[in-house]
Amino acid sequence: HSASSHVIIVFGASGDLAKKKIYPTLWWLFRDKLLPSNTHFVGYSRSNLTVDNLRSNAMPYLNAKDSEWTQLDEFFKRNSYVQGSYDKPEDFIRLNKFIVDNFSACSNRLFYLATPPSQFISVATNLKAHCTAESDGLWNRLIVEKPFGKDLDSSEVLAKHLSSLFSEDQIYRIDHYLGKEMVQNVVVLRFANRVFSPLWNRDNIANVVVTFKENFGTEGRGGYFDEFGIIRDVMQNHLLQILCLIAMERPISMEANDIRDEKVKVLRCMRPLSLDDVVVGQYVADPENGKPGYLDDPTVPAGSITPTYAVAALYGVPFIVRAGKALNEKKCEVRIQFKDVIADILPSGAVHRNELVLRVQPNEAVYMKLMTKRPGMGFGAEETELDLTYNRRFTDLKLPDAYERLLLDVLVGSQINFVRTDELREAWRVFTPALHALESQRVAPHPYPYGVRNGPPQSDEFMRRLGFTFSGQY
Numbered sequence: 113h114s115a116s117s118h119v120i121i122v123f124g125a126s127g128d129l130a131k132k133k134i135y136p137t138l139w140w141l142f143r144d145k146l147l148p149s150n151t152h153f154v155g156y157s158r159s160n161l162t163v164d165n166l167r168s169n170a171m172p173y174l175n176a177k178d179s180e181w182t183q184l185d186e187f188f189k190r191n192s193y194v195q196g197s198y199d200k201p202e203d204f205i206r207l208n209k210f211i212v213d214n215f216s217a218c219s220n221r222l223f224y225l226a227t228p229p230s231q232f233i234s235v236a237t238n239l240k241a242h243c244t245a246e247s248d249g250l251w252n253r254l255i256v257e258k259p260f261g262k263d264l265d266s267s268e269v270l271a272k273h274l275s276s277l278f279s280e281d282q283i284y285r286i287d288h289y290l291g292k293e294m295v296q297n298v299v300v301l302r303f304a305n306r307v308f309s310p311l312w313n314r315d316n317i318a319n320v321v322v323t324f325k326e327n328f329g330t331e332g333r334g335g336y337f338d339e340f341g342i343i344r345d346v347m348q349n350h351l352l353q354i355l356c357l358i359a360m361e362r363p364i365s366m367e368a369n370d371i372r373d374e375k376v377k378v379l380r381c382m383r384p385l386s387l388d389d390v391v392v393g394q395y396v397a398d399p400e401n402g403k404p405g406y407l408d409d410p411t412v413p414a415g416s417i418t419p420t421y422a423v424a425a426l427y428g429v430p431f432i433v434r435a436g437k438a439l440n441e442k443k444c445e446v447r448i449q450f451k452d453v454i455a456d457i458l459p460s461g462a463v464h465r466n467e468l469v470l471r472v473q474p475n476e477a478v479y480m481k482l483m484t485k486r487p488g489m490g491f492g493a494e495e496t497e498l499d500l501t502y503n504r505r506f507t508d509l510k511l512p513d514a515y516e517r518l519l520l521d522v523l524v525g526s527q528i529n530f531v532r533t534d535e536l537r538e539a540w541r542v543f544t545p546a547l548h549a550l551e552s553q554r555v556a557p558h559p560y561p562y563g564v565r566n567g568p569p570q571s572d573e574f575m576r577r578l579g580f581t582f583s584g585q586y
């Protein structure tokens with residue numbers, strides 16, 4: 113039968129992610145009338161809260177215009193809040209009764225696990241036992257946020273547990289980078305353009321660099337961050353996902369499993385990283401700009417060796433991934449550097465390598481660096497760009513937020529942009545040995561001052577050794 117309603121239950125409703133991402137996303141989808149008409153939202157956490165508290169916590173992130181206030185009221189009228197523990201069956205029984213009494217037993221249920229990772233297993237067990245919709249034709253889906261474990265073993269424990277409770281097609285492991293416009297564009301750019309496919313191989317490509325930079329440090333989020341570090345925070349997931357899309361073969365179709373099959377093949381080719389394949393850094397105070405060092409953050413344990421910057425070389429072409437906090441700017445891009453041409457008919461040193469750049473953020477763009485004759489009487493070669501900057505080419509287009517797209521995907525049951533169990537396992541297999549070696553040998557990260565462009569100088573040296581030639585704004 114057709115469901116009479118949808119209920120979205122947010123576990124961890126009092127948390128940071130809920131107020132900054134989940135509630136704003138639900139509001140935008142509601143405002144834009146993208147949700148099924150009879151959708152209700154239930155927040156759940158251990159804190160003693162009301163819907164008004166949820167509203168005021170999320171307010172700074174909702175971007176609601178004055179003209180939207182009536183709608184905003186309607187949105188929050190659809191919200192409720194249930195206080196409860198993450199481990200007591202009776203609390204989950206009460207939550208279920210609340211849903212049945214207030215909405216309907218016949219509702220599809222979307223459970224968003226935005227709790228601390230230590231609670232995943234207990235929440236999943238209890239909600240499976242007491243809160244799932246049981247009638248035929250209704251669905252129960254689970255959104256899980258990273259961290260999915262801390263290494264191969266802990267992630268396997270979690271994966272096994274989840275798969276004993278839910279089937280793979282009910283589990284949506286969110287990696288919000290897969291919801292970004294430019295990341296979704298990779299498949300179209302690669303497979304809908306004749307000009308790229310013959311060049312998309314190691315004979316023509318010298319290296320691929322995926323870069324993630326942020327111009328802020330931990331700023332009070334040190335408690336979480338220090339336990340994980342930059343490799344687990346963004347590299348093993350966001351950057352590796354982008355890389356898989358760049359490196360994979362053409363999928364058989366755009367079906368979720370066909371795409372994920374190809375991504376898994378890329379990962380399976382990668383050998384596990386050792387200490388020689390990574391360089392790590394940690395930011396220190398820069399007296400010139402008055403910015404604090406990582407260890408100055410009171411939420412960071414004294415003497416921590418957690419990396420806030422890392423660069424790693426993955427198998428093949430080479431593929432380089434690098435990520436850093438407290439650098440000069442916020443930026444994420446993919447840079448594909450082509451090999452040198454035989455340029456001996458032109459003055460030596462005049463010709464630079466071609467590069468294809470996909471700028472994921474900010475200011476989405478695809479541009480290709482190429483050589484051209486400097487216009488005019490002379491005959492000099494000059495580097496220039498074919499430039500597709502989105503906000504110039506696609507004026508008045510509003511790009512949806514990554515979370516908006518991904519939540520809609522879950523509601524329609526599309527797993528294209530979610531991480532499958534085997535993908536996750538392979539990603540951990542690649543990074544775990546390097547992570548364990550860094551930690552067991554207590555490898556000291558190279559210092560870099562807050563606000564520099566490229567992390568510690570050892571990072572540039574490492575890339576140079578891999579054959580990267582630096583030109584312009586890399």
Ligand code: BG6
Pocket residue numbers: 288326345346
């Ligand atoms: C999160 C990381 O997954 O991604 C954060 O935990 C990081 O440390 C964030 O700041 C970056 O996301 P975005 O969409 O702002 O680039």
